[in-house]
Amino acid sequence: MKELLKVRDLHVVFETPGGLVQANRGVNLDVKANEAVGIMGESGCGKTVLFLSLLRLQQPGKIVQGCVLFDGRDLARLGQKEMQRIRGSQIALVLQDHATALNPSFTVGEQLGEALVIRKNGGDLWRTVWGQHKLDDVEVRREIDSVLQDLALGDVVHVDKLLDKYPHQLSGGMRQRVLIAMALLARPRLLIADEPTTALDRATQMQTLALFERLRGRTAMLIISHDLDAISQTCDRVAVMYGGSIVERGAAAEVFANPRHPYTRLLLSCQKPRRGESLPPVSGDVLDLIDFPPGCSFHPRCSQAMSVCSQVKPSEFEVEGVKVACHLFGEEGRS
Amino acid sequence: MIQVQGLKKHFRFRHGLITRLRHPDHVIKAVDGVSFDIKEGETLGLVGESGCGKTTLAKTMLRLHLPTGGRVLYRGRDILSMGKKELKALRREVQVIFQDSNSTLDPRMTLGSILEEPLRIHHVGNRDLRKQRVAEMMEKVKLSPAFLSRHPSELSGGQRQRISIGRALLLEPRFIVADEPLAGLDPIVSTQLLDLMLSLKRDYGLTYLFISHDLDTVAYVSDRIGVMYRGKIVEIMNAERFESRARHPYTRFLLTPAPRASEPALDGGVHFRDQRSESGCLFSKKCPHSTQLCAELSPPLREIVPGHQVACHLAD
Secondary structure (H helix, E strand, O other): OOEEEEEEEEEEEEEEOOEEEEEEEEEEEEEEOOOEEEEEOOOOOOHHHHHHHHOOOOOOOEEEEEEEEEOOEEHHHOOHHHHHHHEOOOEEEEOOOHHHHOOOOOOHHHHHHHHHHHHHOOOOHHHHHOOOOOOOHHHHHHHHHHHHHHOOOOOOOOHHHHHOOOHHHOOHHHHHHHHHHHHHHOOOOEEEEEOOOOOOOHHHHHHHHHHHHHHEOOEEEEEEOOOHHHHHHHOOEEEEEEOOEEEEEEEHHHHHHOOOOHHHHHHHHOOOOOOOOOOOOOOOOOOOOOOOOOOOOOHHHOOOOOHHHHOOOOOOEEEOOEEEOOHHHOHHHHO | OEEEEEEEEEEEOOOOHHHHHHOOOOEEEEEEEEEEEEOOOOEEEEEOOOOOOHHHHHHHHOOOOOOOEEEEEEOOEEHHHOOHHHHHHHHHHEEEEOOOHHHHOOOOOOHHHHHHHHHHHOOOOOHHHHHHHHHHHHHHOOOOHHHHHOOHHHOOHHHHHHHHHHHHHOOOOOEEEEEOOOOOOOHHHHHHHHHHHHHHHHHHOOEEEEEOOOHHHHHHHOOEEEEEEOOEEEEEEEOOOHHHHOOOHHHHHHHOOOOOOOOOOOOOOOOHHHHHHOOOOOOOOOOOOOOHHHHHOOOOOEEEEOOEEEOOOOOO
8 A cells, every 4th residue: 555654764853952852863654545553652752743743833843854755745845835735634633632722712613614614725724814715604514514424423412502512611522522523624634633532531532532443444544642542442553652763663463462672562561550460660760852872762771771772773673564673673682 | 547428519609690590409519428438558549530529529528628518537536627726737647649740839939849848837847857858758759859959840740740749748648639640641650650659658558549530540559449420439349359340330331441433432421410300320321221210219329248339229
């Protein structure tokens, strides 16, 4: 299948008074058309900067190296005006904080309608403001209905009532669904969801996940989360991120069944404490993104670190279809 | 150690004609007749989805909210009838760790003065002794002493939560209420904090009320688990083999693994606005096993096996 999104050796830095923060250090990632890819990693590992860079929303961060090929075009080198046509209409984003992502002073219907008008104007905000393509209410309603139908929301809520409501009148789960509906109204080719299930309680989490599962196979998705359940239920492939790089990527089922990188193993062992068993020992603190250790950035916390780990940054080795950036799977690990 | 007896907290609306029409009695029953005990050295876990009244229950127990009814006894003394002096002594023994470390630490104070403040308020030792105690605590929560001169905004969420834990422990309390202490933290940091809380419990012989909506964590740390639904405790039991022994349909719902997309998800959401019209079991409208009796009569919390109480007509 053809790759829709190809990220190659992406480096993103932030200049701060404390020094240069290297948020992404050589990220490689592929997303095929209609495929769901999950990105896992602890807070501060660069997940958020990665997806913001895909949309060129990483300011004040700078993309200093690498490329983001979306459908053959390098997004890292497009002008702002061209990016505007891609944001929202080609690549849509569902943000983590559903409480602040919607405008409190407009009804859900108005906001969904606006998203639709922007799409009809090819994502061009200027043309949208000057109203080259005005939509009549019937057309707007038809499109909204069809998306809500896709999400199977028609059975759960009364659509007329929902559209007349203001965001604060909705529950967290409902707001999240409105955001997903809004993202889908533009019929994007890639949907990015940042932590779609955190900040929701379990019942709503399950509903949201079911919704993403419905979308699976119909649109390409990039789901960022540190929740194993969320990723394993909705994604075909998974990429594990640590210290600004992807340390392991491959089919989700394979990575979860046989985690290879020591960091992936640590991350998975921390997911669900089991009664009676002791907690996995976790040493060290979150990585300082300014002052990286030499070699593999995980080696100070790694229990299997070898001498080479503190000297050479490991490249990706392929083991049974999974790409692992760890010396254990290179020449030194085998000998 | 702690006895909660028929505790109630109802919030009354004072504003808004429409809200008043919707709730003819102008009341939301956030905590509605909750009773349980916590023994010395025990960890009681409290689970329930957001909005079920967990936090209100915790705050009411600590007299941060004044209850509408019921009693809270700490070592046999009624917290609600305590005078000022007695209450201050209680505050030393009972501490709380809140969910949002962002808003519970004063952004303009350094971590050193944040940690020293409770000691100052309770007139513990002189300045040098207090400094020493703070330094010892930093070591216990595994933070470098260099942090003492920094401000909360310079810390990560996990580090801030360590400060909250340290601050709660400085006065050497006996009982700690931890309200979603791990919410919003990633799994690796949560594991570290959980480990820290458990080792401190061993060192200090603490008693915890551990509130969370994450069943796995609660099942891991607790000796007993209480399940809350819409202001009431619907089940309270030993954490031992909780997963196989829980009987209440709502608890079973919480325990089910995530549904496939093809199945309609059961909506367990809380809708306080339905409260007025409802008699009977609050879960009956969503319960797959609901009978006529459930819709008419509210089931009392009763013991089905020693140490296992369920509020359901069908459990026996």
